[in-house]
Amino acid sequence: MTHTVVGLFDDRDDAESAMKDLIDGGFIKDSIDLSNRRSVEAEADKEGIGDKISNFFSSLFGGDDATARNYTYAAQDAEAILTVQADSNERAKLAQDILDRNGAMDANEKGAEYGQARTASTDDRSAGANATGTKKTIPVVQEKLDVGKREVERGGARVRSRIVEKPVEENVRLREEHVVVNRRPVDREVTKGDLENFRPGEMEITERAEVPIVGKQARVVEEVEVGKEVTEHDQTIRDTVKGTQVDVEKVDQTTNQPPDTQAKRARK
Numbered sequence: 001m002t003h004t005v006v007g008l009f010d011d012r013d014d015a016e017s018a019m020k021d022l023i024d025g026g027f028i029k030d031s032i033d034l035s036n037r038r039s040v041e042a043e044a045d046k047e048g049i050g051d052k053i054s055n056f057f058s059s060l061f062g063g064d065d066a067t068a069r070n071y072t073y074a075a076q077d078a079e080a081i082l083t084v085q086a087d088s089n090e091r092a093k094l095a096q097d098i099l100d101r102n103g104a105m106d107a108n109e110k111g112a113e114y115g116q117a118r119t120a121s122t123d124d125r126s127a128g129a130n131a132t133g134t135k136k137t138i139p140v141v142q143e144k145l146d147v148g149k150r151e152v153e154r155g156g157a158r159v160r161s162r163i164v165e166k167p168v169e170e171n172v173r174l175r176e177e178h179v180v181v182n183r184r185p186v187d188r189e190v191t192k193g194d195l196e197n198f199r200p201g202e203m204e205i206t207e208r209a210e211v212p213i214v215g216k217q218a219r220v221v222e223e224v225e226v227g228k229e230v231t232e233h234d235q236t237i238r239d240t241v242k243g244t245q246v247d248v249e250k251v252d253q254t255t256n257q258p259p260d261t262q263a264k265r266a267r268k
Contacts, residue, residue: 002085003092006071007099008078008107012036015080018102022084025098031085067108074107143241159226176209 086092
């Protein structure tokens with residue numbers, strides 16, 4: 001047995017989301033129909049759109065006139081109507097859960113409220129200006145200041161490192177060797193050692209000297225640490241809000257004039 005599940009949505013995006021969840025849940029796309037209320041109204045012919053919707057729900061719910069009437073009323077405010085064909089009670093229950101989860105309105109509750117408002121409006125019109133005991137409601141609207149927060153960029157610091165060169169000086173002491181030849185006159189007897197050295201010979205003495213050797217070694221001499229610190233402060237926000245102010249003025253039932261006006265005329 002085929003079951004038809006109907007969902008009424010205030011937002012078409014919610015209806016499209018429900019349609020996607022239905023397909024993900026195993027319902028075939030051909031068994032799902034998504035109608036936009038405005039597009040349905042645009043296609044209405046001689047038969048009024050209200051009559052079309054009413055006939056649709058009457059045929060859908062059979063003899064349940066109250067449910068059909070509630071759905072008809074609720075559909076007047078719906079932006080989208082989503083219908084699903086299910087082949088079992090279990091699948092119909094699953095479809096209903098998916099529609100409810102995506103924000104489908106409670107058609108019975110919405111339609112009942114709409115019907116009550118419509119009945120009250122009809123009663124007001126039929127009662128006329130001289131009706132007694134009629135209650136009318138004036139909504140009192142009051143704006144509230146809603147203060148939130150958002151982050152904005154207020155500046156910052158840019159840290160850049162680069163290589164620079166600068167001249168430096170260092171002193172170092174160097175040692176040098178120099179060959180010194182001293183000749184001094186003597187007058188003594190020849191010794192045996194002198195006789196042994198009394199032959200041609202050669203002697204070589206090497207001079208040595210220290211020269212500077214320059215090397216470079218990199219060392220870390222400082223660290224630059226970059227971070228942020230968070231502070232908080234209180235700020236008072238001043239603005240204006242609008243609200244409805246209802247002034248009640250009693251009117252004399254016989255002359256239909258405010259009491260103050262009658263008093264002025266009496267003094268004259």
